[in-house]
Amino acid sequence: MITANQYFRKVFGHKMYKASITLCVTCPNRDGSKGTGGCIFCSEGGSGEFSISGISVTDQIRQAIEKVRDKAGDDAGYIAYFQSFTNTYCDPGYLENVLNEASSCDGIEAVSVATRPDCLGPDILAVLKKQAERMPLFVELGLQTSSDETAEFINRCYRTSEYISAVKALKEIGANVITHIIFGLPGETRDIMMDTVKLSVDAGSDGYKFTCLYVLENTPLADLYRDNKVEILGMEEYFDIVEEAVKLLPEDAVVHRLTGDGPKKILIAPEWTKNKRQVVNYINRRFGL
Ligand code: SF4
Numbered sequence: 001m002i003t004a005n006q007y008f009r010k011v012f013g014h015k016m017y018k019a020s021i022t023l024c025v026t027c028p029n030r031d032g033s034k035g036t037g038g039c040i041f042c043s044e045g046g047s048g049e050f051s052i053s054g055i056s057v058t059d060q061i062r063q064a065i066e067k068v069r070d071k072a073g074d075d076a077g078y079i080a081y082f083q084s085f086t087n088t089y090c091d092p093g094y095l096e097n098v099l100n101e102a103s104s105c106d107g108i109e110a111v112s113v114a115t116r117p118d119c120l121g122p123d124i125l126a127v128l129k130k131q132a133e134r135m136p137l138f139v140e141l142g143l144q145t146s147s148d149e150t151a152e153f154i155n156r157c158y159r160t161s162e163y164i165s166a167v168k169a170l171k172e173i174g175a176n177v178i179t180h181i182i183f184g185l186p187g188e189t190r191d192i193m194m195d196t197v198k199l200s201v202d203a204g205s206d207g208y209k210f211t212c213l214y215v216l217e218n219t220p221l222a223d224l225y226r227d228n229k230v231e232i233l234g235m236e237e238y239f240d241i242v243e244e245a246v247k248l249l250p251e252d253a254v255v256h257r258l259t260g261d262g263p264k265k266i267l268i269a270p271e272w273t274k275n276k277r278q279v280v281n282y283i284n285r286r287f288g289l
Helices: 004-012 057-072 092-102 121-132 146-153 162-171 189-204 220-226 236-249 276-289
Strands: 014-022 077-082 108-115 137-146 174-182 207-212 255-256 268-269
Touching: 004 189, 004 255, 014 057, 014 108, 057 092, 077 092, 092 121, 121 137, 137 189, 137 268, 162 174, 162 189, 162 207, 162 236, 174 189, 174 236, 189 236, 207 236, 220 268, 236 276
Parallel strands: 014 077, 077 108, 108 137, 137 174, 174 207, 207 255
Antiparallel strands: none
């Protein structure tokens, strides 16, 4: 397993920090084109609670860099991170403009775009290809599970076969693909979770972001949790699963995240994730980082 830090140092020669950007976009399972309400675990912020919206891309990047500059030091680089919602669910011209704007900002050495596999049509791929020719491009795909049954339950609204095709298409245009996987989704056994990991390895994903299932306020999952219809993983149990998953990855796979960082203000469960220091210490001990 290669950590994101190790990978970034090798590729860019220094530490990389993310500057999060929120665009005025939504998701096809939110706006009614494929579904409404979004994925059952997803908050109103579309997984981007920590970023700022309503201001220009340049200003969002400036503010994000300013926040970490002291900690980052002078020789750090930055990744413009289009984090919230589905960032390719928009007009290709708009996407091209915001990518151009982000790439021209001081300190930006790479771009990362979070999206869904079903929002990567030929025009969007052409824009992403241009971007990948300019600087390293990461495309983060929210797979969460390879089980179409679970996907239906969580209201993902695309089929796993679309993920497989998307990884192939993205690799053909020179993008580095990072797959998001959630462990502990309702009804999933350990075998199903490992099937998800195996499927993304076979599809050719370059990197991984693992997270446990979070229960956030004002989500359909919160209602299920309060009705005792959902079980949440304990810390040891979750990292047992992560350890098993990591063993399935090729040696050169980059693990960008071993667990997520749920927005505390709206986090209902799991409680153990609230003590970030304890989690980080546990990860460092257990995974020898
Ligand atoms: S596709 Fe992503 S941003 Fe959209 S509802 Fe699902 S998890 Fe949230």
